[in-house]
Amino acid sequence: MTTPRRDEHERSGIGWVIAGVLLLAVAIGVVIGIVAWQQRGDDGDGDLGATAAQLEVPAVSAAFTPAQLAQQPAGWWVTNGGSVWNQRYSPLAQIDTDNVSDLKGVWRTRLGSGMLPKHSGEAQPLYYDGTIYVVTGDDDVYALDVETGDLRWIYRAQLDPGITTVCCGWTSRGVGLGDGKIYVGLLDATVAALDQRTGEEVWRVKVGDWPSGETITSAPLYYDGMVITGMSGGEYGIRGRLTALDASTGEERWRFWTIPGPGEPNFGTWEGDSWRTGGAPVWQTPAVDPDLGLVYFSTGNTSPDFDGSQRGGDNLYTGSIVALDVESGEYRCHFQQVHHDIWDYDAPAPVVLFDLEIDGRMRKGMAEASKTGWVYVLDRTNCEPLIGIEERPVPQDARQKTSPTQPFPEGDPFVPQSITQEEADELSRGSEDPPFRYVNEGRIFTPFWGQRGVVARPSTLGGNNWPPSAYSPETGFLYVCAADSISLFTQSRAEYDPQAIRRGIDFLGSEFASPEGTIIRGTFTAMDMRTNTIAWQKEWDDACYSGSLATGGGLVFVGRNDGRFQAYDAEHGDERWSFQTGAGANAPATTFVHQGKQYIVLYAAGNSLIGSTHGDNVWLFGLDGELDEAGATGDEATTTGEDEGGGGDPNELTGDPDAGEGVFAANCASCHGNLGQGGHIGPNLQTSQAAENVGAVIGLVLAGSGQMPSFEGTLSSQEIADVAAYVQQRIATRGD
Numbered sequence: 001m002t003t004p005r006r007d008e009h010e011r012s013g014i015g016w017v018i019a020g021v022l023l024l025a026v027a028i029g030v031v032i033g034i035v036a037w038q039q040r041g042d043d044g045d046g047d048l049g050a051t052a053a054q055l056e057v058p059a060v061s062a063a064f065t066p067a068q069l070a071q072q073p074a075g076w077w078v079t080n081g082g083s084v085w086n087q088r089y090s091p092l093a094q095i096d097t098d099n100v101s102d103l104k105g106v107w108r109t110r111l112g113s114g115m116l117p118k119h120s121g122e123a124q125p126l127y128y129d130g131t132i133y134v135v136t137g138d139d140d141v142y143a144l145d146v147e148t149g150d151l152r153w154i155y156r157a158q159l160d161p162g163i164t165t166v167c168c169g170w171t172s173r174g175v176g177l178g179d180g181k182i183y184v185g186l187l188d189a190t191v192a193a194l195d196q197r198t199g200e201e202v203w204r205v206k207v208g209d210w211p212s213g214e215t216i217t218s219a220p221l222y223y224d225g226m227v228i229t230g231m232s233g234g235e236y237g238i239r240g241r242l243t244a245l246d247a248s249t250g251e252e253r254w255r256f257w258t259i260p261g262p263g264e265p266n267f268g269t270w271e272g273d274s275w276r277t278g279g280a281p282v283w284q285t286p287a288v289d290p291d292l293g294l295v296y297f298s299t300g301n302t303s304p305d306f307d308g309s310q311r312g313g314d315n316l317y318t319g320s321i322v323a324l325d326v327e328s329g330e331y332r333c334h335f336q337q338v339h340h341d342i343w344d345y346d347a348p349a350p351v352v353l354f355d356l357e358i359d360g361r362m363r364k365g366m367a368e369a370s371k372t373g374w375v376y377v378l379d380r381t382n383c384e385p386l387i388g389i390e391e392r393p394v395p396q397d398a399r400q401k402t403s404p405t406q407p408f409p410e411g412d413p414f415v416p417q418s419i420t421q422e423e424a425d426e427l428s429r430g431s432e433d434p435p436f437r438y439v440n441e442g443r444i445f446t447p448f449w450g451q452r453g454v455v456a457r458p459s460t461l462g463g464n465n466w467p468p469s470a471y472s473p474e475t476g477f478l479y480v481c482a483a484d485s486i487s488l489f490t491q492s493r494a495e496y497d498p499q500a501i502r503r504g505i506d507f508l509g510s511e512f513a514s515p516e517g518t519i520i521r522g523t524f525t526a527m528d529m530r531t532n533t534i535a536w537q538k539e540w541d542d543a544c545y546s547g548s549l550a551t552g553g554g555l556v557f558v559g560r561n562d563g564r565f566q567a568y569d570a571e572h573g574d575e576r577w578s579f580q581t582g583a584g585a586n587a588p589a590t591t592f593v594h595q596g597k598q599y600i601v602l603y604a605a606g607n608s609l610i611g612s613t614h615g616d617n618v619w620l621f622g623l624d625g626e627l628d629e630a631g632a633t634g635d636e637a638t639t640t641g642e643d644e645g646g647g648g649d650p651n652e653l654t655g656d657p658d659a660g661e662g663v664f665a666a667n668c669a670s671c672h673g674n675l676g677q678g679g680h681i682g683p684n685l686q687t688s689q690a691a692e693n694v695g696a697v698i699g700l701v702l703a704g705s706g707q708m709p710s711f712e713g714t715l716s717s718q719e720i721a722d723v724a725a726y727v728q729q730r731i732a733t734r735g736d
Contacts, residue, residue, distance in 0.1 A: 080174045224327075239275075318346065350368070561607070657730050
């Protein structure tokens, strides 16, 4: 068995206690009692009472009831969002604004998985009864002892290394837990249930087809004997869906197609047969209101992303929040955030539920922070706006069959939605014939056509992308991570005959592109859900790309791309604490109680799409911790091994394009596309002049450029020579 790499001096605690074997009736009774305690929470004075780890019970979860899953996580953290309301809020207050400066590392475990440039560490850990569960970008699942960080078990997903149909790098955003099992959605479009005690596979079922572009990146949700999961892959011309499986057997309970077919509600919002490849992936874990019996989720982009010329209509349910009957999967209501999207302004972040007094009335609300830069605040009983959203006329292009109006929420956007004249002048500087058009000052919903295109803001990165927002019932604020950048929007004719779509090749109708010299900045914003206005905001020189955690101690925690993990005053936004983790802190954190003390756990492993430093760190933080922060990111960068090129200059080596194809797939495809056709932040290598010269490619790989990190020390000299040969001989020739 492979074990995580750990430094001896980083260990602390008393070691994990082997749970005794109890009679079945006693075990059930104790577990029910512990679950009841878990949901009661902190009384506000820091005395958290007895914890599960102090009692001799098997470390196996109960079949949690819907009511239990809806309670705020006051002891354990057993769903991706903390509860099925997806608030990522805990009432725990032992760590607060006064003492958070004393927070240090208790232990740090190095997992040894998911460290290639193609990987992203985006998983939110779960905690139950003395064990932390976390999944890497390779879909390997780890169970770690809370007291020492030592490995209890590991599940190796053993994915096909040839999987290339993942839109934005290899990643998993977490696991599910319930009924004695851990549930994980895999990039090969299967779902696996693991024995919670041993990590052994109980069942594994196929719910999609990865060669066709169907993958799973979200954390499954255990709810009422079901495992609910979404399907990713909107860039590959899939038909999205949400699927509920039986938690005991993996058998399908129900399936809801996010693109309606003939005879289904709103089928008429698609022109011709374009619904067959319409997209609308589900990127995240849904939320549930047990009292209303509804499950809520948001949907991704249309397919093709940038060409709307042959898919006339609003294109439901892309870019929407959708509510279903949770027991049957039947449609109940929806709200579409962007009609007939041609900008990739989709809704990949989780829906958050809350109860809040608005205009003197208690309301059942839900919210989702979108790539448009707005928060959409709705009534979760009927999907209607809770705070006004006005349909306004927008600029038109008949060739793109643009919608005459778009929804404009009242309140404040959390990122800019237009390009200033100064920015436009800077992008055009030195050119008598500016290469881009700036229409209507590059505002949101600016239409475009052809390869010349337009430049507009927000970019295809967002706004808010996948990072989940936290909500504090104490402040009424939603805490939103966002990127502030611009994109070059272009269009190229897409082939709409479903039979002509090449299996496993993306179906974009153009490419993801940014003007040369584009800088990605970020905002971390507290949005007041009573008014949908900014309560406070932090402006960063890099994207906010991690998600957040709010607590009853008056704190909100968030990670930074440079490896810092930070805490802010939840009400006022003052920074209270910062800790260097040693790798990009690009996953939301989790808090829980063990033996009467509050702890916070974070997976810091970097991110392929945002270009942050990779690693494999799981940190446990506590007021009783003694470990100081790691070196700055890059000091401990994880590499793929010794330099097999003998330390020589890759320019002096003969590159093998066949070998380079594998290097490209593992390290470059997540940003540049699986055929080099352009990705979310990587330019199109098929049309790049630099790609035609081996020396130029080697130079870029060694030095990095823009959002692209340097691969020196990560790839061997031979690997660099091989990938340069592949780019020059196989990719650059495709653009001829």
